[in-house]
Amino acid sequence: MERSEGGASPGARNLITDVPGLGVGQAEDARVRTGVTVILPQDRAVCAVDVRGGAPGTRETDALAPENLVEAVDAVVLSGGSVYGLASADGVVAWLGARGRGYGLVAGIPPSPVVPAAILFDMANGGDKAWGEAPPYRALGAAAVARAGADFQLGTAGAGYGAMAGSLKGGLGSASIVAADGFTVGAIVAVNSWGSVVAPGGRTFWAAPYEIGEEFGGLGAAGLRGPADHWGLAKGQASTRNTTIACVATDVALTPAQAKRLAVMAQDGLSRAIRPIHAPFDGDVVFALSTARQPCPEAKDLTLARLGALAADTLARAVARAAYEARPWPGSDVPCWRDLT
Template sequence: MSETALKSGAGPAPGPRNLITDVPGLAVGQAEDLGARTGVTVILPEARAVCAVDVRGGGPGTRETDALAPENLVEAVDAVVLSGGSVWGLAAADGAVAWLGARGRGFRLADRPGVPPSPVVPAAILFDLANGGDKAWGEDPPYRELGRRACAAAGADFDLGTAGAGYGAAAGGLKGGTGSASILSADGAVGALVCVNSWGSVTAPDGRTFWAAPFEIDGEFGGLPLDGLRAGPGQWGPSKAPPPAGARQNTTIACVATDVALTPAQARRLAVMAQDGLARAIRPVHAPFDGDVVFALSTARHPLIGGDAALARLGALAADTLARAVARGVFEATAWPDAPPGEGPPAWRDRRG
């Protein structure tokens, strides 16, 4: 929807790409290692952006999230990195830091010759180590290089599904992936990007109807009727195997963004509200063996008008948009190209019947 249409009262609608990059001032880059069945996604603002984080999962893996607390020194970041690879994947942020630092980007504690800026790059990882890819990388895991490559590839358009940090993911009993969505409203633009590697199910017990179906716009993840959207207590749909087999192999990591200028505390509230999008799209979620993390970015292209009421509306939109992004990531996912028939989780599009 154009800004003209918004001003005419037509109501919120997805942006032209239906991606987080519909938020002005953002680019996204991705890189994969097909042999290792893993990848990296980088959200790259044009200028340093206010950032906050909300961590709900019981087993998170993160970098520099403490620096994002509203009371701390650094109020803005240079990129956000989402990566596969569990603990090894945190090195993807090293690649992003190197790429940004070589271009003179970062936080300047001492602005004088010979003192380089320090890029601030928070990161979160998911577990994709047990998906059958070649992880025999010894002392040279691929993630630093993947982080650098993802930065170099950043732009307005990027692939969904089996791509980036969602390349090696599994969403419950289905192939996981990278999803994104956007919404443009009179309060501002909101976008979401998510890498879905959840323990819980993204579909109802029928295995086809996405839990996020009530929030779908224009058939963006299949346009199925809501008839299958029902479940009794304890009926989740196709989740991963129960613990211990299915434990500690999960995590959904995400970033929401807006072009509205927010303080660090306001961005933190946006992240908190956006977490409900995961709860609308994944059942169960935030389990002891998930590491669910949601970042929130503000590119500050225009002021927040309307105070807390406007912030509440943006948070509600962020939650709905993140729920849509989860479903889109699984809807667009395909089987790994090197996987023989029957290996790995089935893709939703191969099971829909």
């Protein structure tokens, strides 16, 4: 993978797991057309969240406020399934607790794993949702965390399995960047947006200016145009149930307040890659993690500004990679980016 003009380049995998100390696990249910993605730090990690969408579905996000007790988390969950998908974190909590991981207060009492989560709406994609009193999400969460490792699938996978990016097949995307002075930033995203990931009248990704090499087709930015009040391949007016959920991460040690600023700045990556975004009926959420594998340089504010800018660019790239790698569900003819001409 080539370097950018600033001397930075993607990590070896061009995935969020290029950030030292992180693994990712995924599980899907093809019959239901849904899935779960778990971001698993090797050690408890500082975490923050920024919520911009008008219709979010989340768990444990209040605990992440810098003024609150818990300063680190044990995992982050991204899930399909709307409100039912929040149960995926139950499976992750049970798996972690059985292995002695979590926040401990009193000796002899089981630890309490801290697992924030966010969900997207993939309920109207034609999958079998007649699960009665046994939704699949707790089991999917447990299966996903058990599979956590350095490599994972993009596109129609994990939390992005049932997703749509505007009127195109959405999916799971990831990317990374290693700065010239050695720190790493990564992003992972499940793209189920109301807005379009491509400019009107063609197949050029909104994120094209941020592409490195040919990681999502190498088409360049020549086809970019954004007419006012014209959004191309966005969903129709009646499609008001959407969400893009993401996590960015760095190996630089951050405080909870600094991680919050990282999440805030990273949200700009969604704005660069999806149009429109953060609508009243979107549930857009971005988590930020610090694995603290290296100290923050003395110029902390400047470093944080650089981390935030890199996180936004990397998240924009991850969004485009999600749609670029997406494939139809088995037996379906759902339109994909690769079908565009």
